[in-house]
Amino acid sequence: MKKILITGATGQIGTALFPALCKRYGRGNIIVAGHNRKPDPGLLETDLYVTLDVRDRDVLANIVKNHHIDTIYHLASLLSAKAEADPQLAWDVNVNGLYNVLEVARHQHCAVFYPSSIGAFGPTTPQDNTPQVTVQRPRTMYGVSKVTGELLCDYYHHHYGVDARGIRFPGLISYEVLPGGGTTDYAVDIFYAALKDKKYTCFLAPGTYLDMMYMPDAVRAAIEVMEAEPGSLIDRNAFNVTAMSFAPEELAAAIEQHVPGFSISYDVDPVRQAIADSWPNHMDDSAAREQWGWQPRYDLQAMTKDMVEKLNKKIEGTEAEGRKKKA
Numbered sequence: 497m498k499k500i501l502i503t504g505a506t507g508q509i510g511t512a513l514f515p516a517l518c519k520r521y522g523r524g525n526i527i528v529a530g531h532n533r534k535p536d537p538g539l540l541e542t543d544l545y546v547t548l549d550v551r552d553r554d555v556l557a558n559i560v561k562n563h564h565i566d567t568i569y570h571l572a573s574l575l576s577a578k579a580e581a582d583p584q585l586a587w588d589v590n591v592n593g594l595y596n597v598l599e600v601a602r603h604q605h606c607a608v609f610y611p612s613s614i615g616a617f618g619p620t621t622p623q624d625n626t627p628q629v630t631v632q633r634p635r636t637m638y639g640v641s642k643v644t645g646e647l648l649c650d651y652y653h654h655h656y657g658v659d660a661r662g663i664r665f666p667g668l669i670s671y672e673v674l675p676g677g678g679t680t681d682y683a684v685d686i687f688y689a690a691l692k693d694k695k696y697t698c699f700l701a702p703g704t705y706l707d708m709m710y711m712p713d714a715v716r717a718a719i720e721v722m723e724a725e726p727g728s729l730i731d732r733n734a735f736n737v738t739a740m741s742f743a744p745e746e747l748a749a750a751i752e753q754h755v756p757g758f759s760i761s762y763d764v765d766p767v768r769q770a771i772a773d774s775w776p777n778h779m780d781d782s783a784a785r786e787q788w789g790w791q792p793r794y795d796l797q798a799m800t801k802d803m804v805e806k807l808n809k810k811i812e813g814t815e816a817e818g819r820k821k822k823a
């Protein structure tokens with residue numbers, strides 16, 4: 497039986513991963529750890545939620561020991577734009593936090609899931625059909641921390657036998673919780689703006705192609721790679737995975753089909769634009785497809801339709817809740 501700890505569990509991925517892991521392994525077997533963001537009130541009331549700053553190795557080691565954890569989904573991390581605003585903090589959380597997780601995993605025999613990113617690539621990486629194994633010379637602290645993380649996970653696997661596995665996530669689109677501090681966040685913000693105001697001002701320029709994925713696919717990818725036959729994994733710590741690649745104007749056109757009259761304008765943020773320009777347009781994820789059967793289910797059209805439906809329901813629910821409180 498698996499006993500799983502999710503670090504950074506109150507973030508964009510963790511919030512969606514938690515129910516999926518509960519469904520698969522049983523709610524009582526998933527411990528969620530958060531630090532900065534407030535968790536769902538339902539979680540706070542249970543003993544499934546623990547407070548954890550991943551930089552504190554002793555606290556982490558005690559949680560793993562006391563809850564008999566055998567698998568850690570290590571999601572605690574600063575995203576790209578936030579990391580550029582505070583590179584020292586980004587190194588501390590993203591690299592030292594992971595180092596602590598791997599050390600605890602080494603001593604307490606845990607498997608580790610590590611989310612790398614398209615941010616692990618840089619301006620000298622081939623931008624189209626970016627290969628699985630290629631040049632990785634990122635110029636952002638986020639990218640430096642992600643490449644370091646990939647190498648650390650490999651090291652702990654080769655030298656200590658830690659079952660560390662990971663994927664390079666593209667931009668992730670979801671309706672549960674906002675991402676916060678990323679370069680690909682526009683692809684989430686745009687849906688909220690479309691449903692609220694029928695217009696959106698994008699901080700990336702038209703023509704900026706980036707890999708993207710809808711959260712249900714991302715959650716499935718994280719679970720599938722951890723369940724894959726270990727013998728089939730060659731690139732175990734940093735699989736390219738993608739589901740679609742689009743530029744802002746193409747996403748806007750897809751949304752307009754569901755929100756007539758929606759329009760996009762641009763006010764480019766030079767920091768985030770430079771980050772996006774250094775990332776791939778579209779990755780080759782054939783290694784993940786061949787080695788553990790990766791297959792996305794949502795393309796741009798399917799994702800947009802589902803996002804609009806789910807976000808509409810969420811907004812209606814929030815408004816109804818607000819009216820109830822007032823009455």
Ligand code: AKB
Pocket residue numbers: 575576577612613614615665666667668675677678679680681
């Ligand atoms: C970010 O934009 O920083 C993240 C990522 C692609 O890693 N969403």
